[in-house]
Amino acid sequence: MSDSSSTSNGPEIKGNLTEAQKRRAIQVFQHFIGTPDTSFGAEIGRNLKLVEIAVMDSSDRSEWAVEQEGFSWNEGDGSYKPFGGKKTRDEKKKTHFSLSVKDAVARTICEIDVTRNMCNIYGTLHGGCAAYMIDPCSVSALVALGMVMGIDGTGVSQSMMIQWHKPATLGTKLKIISTTVCLDGHIRTARSELRDRVNNTLYVSATHSTINKSPPSRMKVESKL
Numbered sequence: 001m002s003d004s005s006s007t008s009n010g011p012e013i014k015g016n017l018t019e020a021q022k023r024r025a026i027q028v029f030q031h032f033i034g035t036p037d038t039s040f041g042a043e044i045g046r047n048l049k050l051v052e053i054a055v056m057d058s059s060d061r062s063e064w065a066v067e068q069e070g071f072s073w074n075e076g077d078g079s080y081k082p083f084g085g086k087k088t089r090d091e092k093k094k095t096h097f098s099l100s101v102k103d104a105v106a107r108t109i110c111e112i113d114v115t116r117n118m119c120n121i122y123g124t125l126h127g128g129c130a131a132y133m134i135d136p137c138s139v140s141a142l143v144a145l146g147m148v149m150g151i152d153g154t155g156v157s158q159s160m161m162i163q164w165h166k167p168a169t170l171g172t173k174l175k176i177i178s179t180t181v182c183l184d185g186h187i188r189t190a191r192s193e194l195r196d197r198v199n200n201t202l203y204v205s206a207t208h209s210t211i212n213k214s215p216p217s218r219m220k221v222e223s224k225l
Contacts, residue, residue, distance in 0.1 A: 014109075015053040021147050025053055025108075026145050028154070032136050041132045042120055046131060048176075052109040055148045056082060105147035105182045110137045111197060114172040124167035125174075128203040130194060130204045131162055133176060138208040141178040155210030162206040173197040173201050186213050 001222040012199045013022045033045035078155065112133065120126045146153020168174060182191040187209055 009054055013051060013053055015130055016055065017048065017144065017148070019051050021144075022053060024147060025140060026050060027132075029136060029140050032154075034141065034162050041129075044112075044115075044129065044132065045214075047112050047115075048137065049109050049111045049174075050108060053106070053140075053144045054171055055104060055106045055145055058103055058105045087125075087146060104149060104180075104183075106148070107140045108137065108140040108144055110140070110176040111222055112174050113176060115165045116128060116170060119170050122167070123170045125194075125203065126171070127162075127164060131160060131206075132162070133194070134160065134162070134178075134192045134204070135206060137176040137205070138178045138192045139210065140185055141190045142188050142210065145180045145183050149183070151183070151212060153183060153188065155212035156212045158187065158207060158209045160208045162204060164197070164204050165202050168194065168196075168203040172203075174181045174203070181207070186211055 013024070013026075017025070029048075029050055033039065033048070034042045035046070036043045039045070105133075114125050118125055118129045137153065138211050142153040142155070144153070173196065175195050176192055178192040179197060181191055187211045188211070189207060192204075192206045192208065193202060197200050
């Protein structure tokens with residue numbers, strides 16, 4: 001597998017989760033992509049590279065570049081504590097800050113280059129391929145938020161609404177930015193955008209909803225699939 005595959009190590013991923021959480025995110029990401037022998041589209045999915053994971057208070061969406069190295073879940077009082085890196089003036093005044101699943105938002109960024117097997121007869125990204133990539137990329141944001149909040153962020157697809165804005169031609173360097181909308185309850189929703197890594201052109205945008213009827217469960221970032 002090439003270096004651009006989704007098998008990057010946790011420390012190589014940008015963002016404010018711990019290395020253990022990043023490794024766990026990669027494991028879940030790879031699990032749902034599968035292999036060409038077991039899963040549709042895996043020969044393309046395995047080239048998706050998860051490069052950034054961040055979780056923030058929803059009021060701080062414009063400040064994704066935080067300096068903390070990770071978060072630790074406090075099961076007792078339902079909060080999480082940032083640790084590592086430099087602390088802001090407000091963070092120095094208090095050790096914990098409460099953040100409910102309704103207040104938190106996660107963002108992930110994946111990268112991939114458009115190759116011939118991803119294109120239609122016109123040499124542009126096939127619409128079905130775009131939808132295929134949105135599935136695991138959007139879920140990666142839900143899984144990341146679930147890890148921080150201590151719940152299972154996975155689920156099965158309920159709906160996906162996609163809008164194609166411009167064609168992405170063969171060779172385009174894509175970044176897929178996914179942001180959580182809601183993780184509270186059985187229905188989970190995330191938004192994804194396929195943009196150009198060079199000039200930020202928007203090619204595709206989508207809203208993906210999944211459903212998980214299982215009782216809430218704590219996720220252990222050290223566990224193996």
